[in-house]
Every structure is written in C-alpha cells, then in structure tokens.
Amino acid sequence: MRYISTRGAAPVLGFGDVLLAGLARDGGLYLPEAWPQLSPAEIRALRGLPYPEIATRILTPFLGGEIDHATFARIVEESYATFRHPATCPIVQTGPDEFVLELFHGPTLAFKDVAMQLLARLIDHVLAERGQRATIVGATSGDTGGAAIEAFAGRDRADLFVLFPHGKVSAVQRLQMTSSLAANVHALAIEGNFDDCQSIVKAMFNDHGFRDRVGLSGVNSINWARIMAQIVYYFSSALSLGAPDRPVSFTVPTGNFGDIFAGYAAKKMGLPIERLVIATNDNDILARTLETGRYETRPVIATTSPSMDIQISSNFERLLFEAAGRSAEATVSAMQGLKQSGAFTIPERTLAAIRAEFSAGRSSMEETAATIAGTLADCDYLADPHTATALAVARREATGSAPMIVLSTAHPAKFPDAVEAAAGMRPNLPSWLAGLMEREEKYTVLPSDEKMVEDHISSRARTAA
C-alpha cells in the first residue's frame, strides 16, 4: 500500500512514512493509492469477533506489510485494553430504527481515544524501529488534545505540543490537557480560536526548515492513521445490525470532517452504507456548502458543542479530491481560493458526486438543548451536546429505509454545564477521573503567532538540533 497527496506534488510514501509525516510536504493530505476491498463474505466473517480482532483484520491492508501480523495484533490489543467497556464501542438503541454508537469509553471520554491510543503506539513502534525521536504537534478544540496527551504521556521518543484556544474549551477538557505530570507533554493556550491553532500547526508543517529540524509529526486527523483507525467502528457497528446483508446509515457530528470521512472510506472498502449525514452546530459551513455548492468561511460562533466550533474543515480536502475524480489540480485550485479569499465554489459534477453520498443538516444550540432534554425524557438516555446535535439532525434527515446509527463522540460529563442547563441533571465524571477538577494545572499562554510557537517548541523539543 502506497499513499499519495491530495495536491499531487509530495513524495508517494509507505505506511511508516505517512504515519510520521502528518501533513504532506506539498501542504496536501495523504490518502491510500487505492481503497482496499472487502467482499460481502469477508465482511460477514467479521461478525461476532471482538473489536480488536475486527480492527486488526480491517486495518492490516493499510500497513503495506510494514508491520508484522503478531506485532500489529498486539499493538491493537493493547490500544483497546485501555477502554472501559467490554465491547470497546458499543451501540445502544434509542428508537425503533435509531442507534447510538458510543465512542467515549476510552481514557479521556471522547471518540478521539479510539484512534489516538492506536496512533501513539504505532508512532512509538516505528520510531523505535528507526531509532528516531519526534516532535509531535496537534491543534485542538478540546478533545484531540486531551486524548493525545493521555496517549503520548511518558513516551520517551516523542515530545508532544498541543495548541488549544485559550478560554474556549470546557473546564474538563482543559484540565485533561493541563494537569498531566509527564515531562514530554506541553499544553499551549493560544490567544485565538481553534482555526488559528490549526493554521499555526499547518504553517509549521509547511515551514520545511523547522519541520526537518525538530522531526515534526502530527496527531490531528490530517494524519492518515487517525482516519484509518476510525474506519473500524463503522464496520463493527454495522456488523452488529446485520451488515453486509442489511445497509445502515450514519449521522456524524462534524467539525474537521475526519470522522465522517472514515465512514466514507468504510463505504469505499465495501461496507453497505445508505447515507452519510453530516451534522453541524451553528458553525454550519458544511451544511451550507452542500446546499449552495460554495464553501465560505464566516466568523466562528462559540456554542455548547465547542469541539465542533470550526470553519476550516481540514478533511473536506480529502473528499474534494475524491469527488473530483482524484484530481490534484482541482484540489489545489479550491485550496488556493480558500487561502486567498476564505471561499471556493465546487464545480457542478464534483458537487453532484458529494451529494450522492452525503446529506447535511444543522442543529442550533436551542434545538440541541431540546434534544438532550427530549432524549432523556423519551429514551432515558443522556447525550452530550455533540451527540445531541447529531441526534437532532438524524431525526430530521432520516428519510431512508436503513437503520440510523448516530455517532456519540463524547461522554456527557465532559460538558456538564451545557448538559445540566438542558436536562436539569449534572452528569458525574466516572470514578476513575474523580479528582480531575482539583488537579494542579501547567500550561503556557502564547499569542496566535506561528513564529512564537515555533520558538517555544524549538527551545523545548528534545529532537531540535
């Protein structure tokens, strides 16, 4: 298996190199040269297997033979041993044809753990094999950062720097990032919003001198391995509802488009998926794009689902590349428009290809709050605001015949204020996280300035020359 960049001008890489590269050197995102295929019989053979076994079988083709089977199976097993539910990612029925896929049973209570636990172990493995160290960066609107800090803490081949928007994450999210005692992890509070953090991260990757000097690697979903790991739960949940003999649909609370792109990848690999529904909060750039064909950024609105307060949805680039017939030229032209004017228009044929696979809808903060309250009253199920955004959209968009699986991306206790305001009940952190709110915090506040962040990292990264 080889990987190509959406912008067509970066080296074609194997798995280990893609894992460490993060962003391609031409500014694009890596994708497999071809989608591995699973026949209906091969999918059927996964039924009833434990999650780590399903993951090992589905992900092996992406490794291109670079990690031997026993080692990879052990890494996957160890990754999901950190989850506190025997099914790893269970599904719960909340309506006649509505199911919630709970992705929050990992160490930091968000779906990011599913990929991050695996990513950290894979990076560690590849660095050890090569005798290298890495400086790892990540931008976060709250969840990626905590999951990365938890997964990389104490790993002696990597220094991790997480950029989060100062004052714009929940208290639980902040403490998960700022209270680690590990010397190799660093929380940086950036005076800006998530898009500012993400654009600094991308700028650091595009500064090749800095990138090479510190051995830069990334944990955001710009890193192909993040998407790869997220493909698995589309299969595991669909299998438990009868796949491949019964198609299913998914609704995904969406920000950076990584999670739902993993669903698209699962479909390309042969999983029968009827619809992929993009659910946005008031930051509805993706819903507007599907309606109008124009991707147009607006100022970010702070909502009760802060992890989705995003305008620059990184992985939409991967979809554009695919929908434009894998045209690097079309992708580059769209991305230039975005850089120059904050907008681009999607050509008709590309838009039609996107609309053939995806629907989209938005849920306002009021509708999301009402959905939290209504789902508790009707189904005795307490959803976090991100999950509730998707439930609200799913209930409006579910016109097809297939069962709808709604991705639950965070535990309600990560957002206790919003949940309490909506449902009148304050969710508690699980006992193993009790005491989090009293822990001592350690973080550095920095202006939204690439050079200052680079200098800060250079002076602390142990890989820097």
Ligand SMILES: Cc1ncc(COP(=O)(O)O)c(C=O)c1O
């Ligand atoms: C809780 C939660 N839900 C949904 C999302 C959106 O996922 P994606 O960025 O992959 O679209 C995020 C952040 O990424 C998140 O943290």
Ligand SMILES: N[C@@H](CCOP(=O)(O)O)C(=O)O
């Ligand atoms: N919502 C995310 C934003 C970053 O997304 P990623 O999937 O690209 O890492 C977060 O919680 O940090």
